[in-house]
Amino acid sequence: MTSVLYDAPGPKARSRHRLFGVISVVVILAIVGFVIWRFIETGQFSASKWQIFTFARVQQTLLDATGATLSAFGVAAVGSLILGLVLAVGRLSDHPWVSRPFHWFTELFRAIPVLILMMLLYYGLPPALGVKWPPYLAVVVALILYNGSVLAEVFRAGIEALPKGQREAGLAIGLRKSQVMQSILLPQAVRSMLPVIISQLVVTLKDTALGFIVTYNEILFQAKFFGSQVQYGTPIVPSAIVAGVLYVGMCLILSGLAKLAERQLRRSQKVAGPKKGAPLQATQAAQGAAETI
Amino acid sequence: MSTLLNNLDVFTTGFRTTIILFLVSGFFALLIGTVVGAMRVSPIPALRAFGTLYVNIVRNTPLTLVLFFFAFGYPKLGLPEIDFTVSAIVGLSLYTASYVAEVLRSGVNTVPVGQAEAARAIGLPFSQTLTLVVLPQAFRSVLPPLFSVLIALLKNTTVAAGFSVYEAGAIRAYLAERGEPALVVLLWVAFFFVVLVLILAQLQRYFEKKWKVAR
Numbered sequence: 001m002t003s004v005l006y007d008a009p010g011p012k013a014r015s016r017h018r019l020f021g022v023i024s025v026v027v028i029l030a031i032v033g034f035v036i037w038r039f040i041e042t043g044q045f046s047a048s049k050w051q052i053f054t055f056a057r058v059q060q061t062l063l064d065a066t067g068a069t070l071s072a073f074g075v076a077a078v079g080s081l082i083l084g085l086v087l088a089v090g091r092l093s094d095h096p097w098v099s100r101p102f103h104w105f106t107e108l109f110r111a112i113p114v115l116i117l118m119m120l121l122y123y124g125l126p127p128a129l130g131v132k133w134p135p136y137l138a139v140v141v142a143l144i145l146y147n148g149s150v151l152a153e154v155f156r157a158g159i160e161a162l163p164k165g166q167r168e169a170g171l172a173i174g175l176r177k178s179q180v181m182q183s184i185l186l187p188q189a190v191r192s193m194l195p196v197i198i199s200q201l202v203v204t205l206k207d208t209a210l211g212f213i214v215t216y217n218e219i220l221f222q223a224k225f226f227g228s229q230v231q232y233g234t235p236i237v238p239s240a241i242v243a244g245v246l247y248v249g250m251c252l253i254l255s256g257l258a259k260l261a262e263r264q265l266r267r268s269q270k271v272a273g274p275k276k277g278a279p280l281q282a283t284q285a286a287q288g289a290a291e292t293i
Numbered sequence: 294m295s296t297l298l299n300n301l302d303v304f305t306t307g308f309r310t311t312i313i314l315f316l317v318s319g320f321f322a323l324l325i326g327t328v329v330g331a332m333r334v335s336p337i338p339a340l341r342a343f344g345t346l347y348v349n350i351v352r353n354t355p356l357t358l359v360l361f362f363f364a365f366g367y368p369k370l371g372l373p374e375i376d377f378t379v380s381a382i383v384g385l386s387l388y389t390a391s392y393v394a395e396v397l398r399s400g401v402n403t404v405p406v407g408q409a410e411a412a413r414a415i416g417l418p419f420s421q422t423l424t425l426v427v428l429p430q431a432f433r434s435v436l437p438p439l440f441s442v443l444i445a446l447l448k449n450t451t452v453a454a455g456f457s458v459y460e461a462g463a464i465r466a467y468l469a470e471r472g473e474p475a476l477v478v479l480l481w482v483a484f485f486f487v488v489l490v491l492i493l494a495q496l497q498r499y500f501e502k503k504w505k506v507a508r
Contacts (some may be wrong), residue, residue, distance in 0.1 A: 004401060004409040004427050006336050006419070013336075026428040028343050038370045065397045111490040112483045113448035115455075115462055120483065123465060124476035202353065209355035213455035220357055227365065244358055251353035 039237065049235040052226055053242060065222040066246055072136060072208045072218065075142035077201050083144055089181060091156055101205050102152075102240045109149040117142035122214045135216040139208065154196050158189030195266060198258035200250050209247065217244050231264025296468075296477045303467050308485060310460035314381060314450040319443055321386035326393025333398045342358035344394065351391035356452050360384040364456035385446065392442045400435030401427065433504050440497035444490055451486075461485070 009017060039045060052058055081233030090102035107116070122138035162185060170180035190197070212220040220243050226232075297304060332344030351359075361379040375383070404427050412422040454462025461482055469479045 004404045004406050005334055007413065009336060012309060017337050021337045023446070024337060024343070025339045027340075038372060042369060042371050044369070078384065111448075111487040113451040115451040116479060116483050116486065119462070120466055120479045121475070123469075124479040128474065132367055132471070157454040179390065206353075206355040208453075209357035210452065212357055212361075220355075222362070224365070234369075237362075237369055240358065240362045240366045244354060244362075247355055247358055248350060248353050252349070255349075255353055 005134055043233075046233075049146065049238050050232050051233055052229060053223045053238065056181045058226060059266040061222055062219070062242065062246075065217065066250075067217045068216070069135075069205075069208050069211075069218040070250075072139050072143070072211060072216070073205045075140050076204050076208070078149065079140065079144035079234075080147035080204060081197075083148025084155055085186070087148060087152030088155035088159065089150065092159060092181075094177070106149045106152050109145045110153070112146070114142055114146045114207050115213060118210060135211060135214045138214055139211040139216045143204055143207055146207075147200060150203075151197065151200055154193050154200060155186075155189055158193035158196075161192070162188055172210045192274050195262040198254060198261060202254045202258070205251055205254060206247070221248050274287060296473050297481050300468055300471065300473060300478075303464055304481070304485075306459060307461045307464040307467075307482075310458065311447075311450050311462075312377070314378070314385065314453060314458070314471070314491075315447050316461060318382050318385035318389060318450070319446055321382070322389035322393050322442075322446065325386060325390035329390055330397030330401075333394060334401050345415035348391045348394055351388060354388075356384070356449055357455065359388050360452055360456050370454075371472060377453075377457040380455060380456045381450075385449060385453070389442060389446045389449070392445070393439070396435055396438045396442055397431075397437075400431040403434045404430045417458050436500055437497065438503065440493065444493050447484065447489060447493065 016115055043049060053062075087102055087106050091099050091106060093099040093102070118138050121142055126132050166184055166188065167180055170184045171177070175184070208216075208218060209220050212224070213220045215221065222234075223239040225241040227236035228234055318333065329344050330348055332340040332350065335341060335344075360381060363384040364377060367380060399497055401453055408426055408430065412426040417425065450460060451462035453460055454466075459467070464482055465478050469475060
């Protein structure tokens, strides 16, 4: 295997690599082993700490909490995709009085932390308006506003990475601007940006966990509740493990989809470009600018 | 305006902690991220596998859960006690490091293999190939995404407010006791975050211009 950093190793380098490999495996196993040893030593794997998770009621509650997480994610994902499309199209308008407000909106909501947005919507707005709404609404709306703005940048970057000729050809055959956007630019941009879009959706899924802080009844909130039950030995570490498995599992499935989309994209290079592979490079360049955590 | 001026002490303490969190975790995230990134491009399969495992797991874990573990789970493990600020720094560093590692890895991968091959062909040793040819090019393509990661880290510090750290995200809770309207307080917090992000973005633009390369 050659890389930018090193040549294909010869016999001497190979044996050296083997030695380093053994040393690093030992060091890594030692670190992981230490953590597991601490877990065992403090009884985190003892049956009494896990007993609470054997009750059907507890399992049902966890399942409901997972449902709550997924429902917030689902609504936020659809909402942010729609908002992202609207913001991107608005920002690409030829009229400055249209594109400028859209630009400001996008930049503003990209700069405010999601948690502050959630707090604004949960603690700030309702008393000021004299109404009351559930934390679910605050979580979903905050996620839509933030991720919609990020996705708008992703869509815009995807559209701008397309060759200029695409738009010009569309206009030349007599399509209107909205038709060019709808049937030529957007489909290609969405296609080429699909991996980035899905990884942004992973971010959305992860950010639903922020609902924990504004008392939304999702997985982490329930984990905290079960983890502080004194009569079951305050199983906070087992709770964190359960919540971790649920979150990592769901996110890995979504990330797997992103990887699948990327591979599909690389295989069927149907996106227009001056030469093969060029849009993908442009995409990667655009990715860097739009990527967030 | 009076909400801000009457409670300047809370605002300054909050944002001071936020900036400390940002700087310290940013430093450690860059450090750990560089190590993990180097693992991911190393010729040793065991290190590559571990780097990939770390990045894949941490990138798919919510930051809230990471901080949750370090704030509530860690104290139960009978290890040296740390306060909430330190545990937030540990969590933020480990989480952000996985993103730094990814950025660095893809930065190294953007340098065409031919560059290194040409460097070797004219007789440069490994150290010079790395420092004179590969890293300067990788660095330039790494800069914009690295700044995005740092900006995200700045915004992510607010999550620590949910875990007993007195920083910008916690200002609302402190001022609720003084009876200030939450909406105004939070709007000020949001405003200062926009300002901080704008400063970072300006810095990014400055560095990009400084190290721009004509291709």
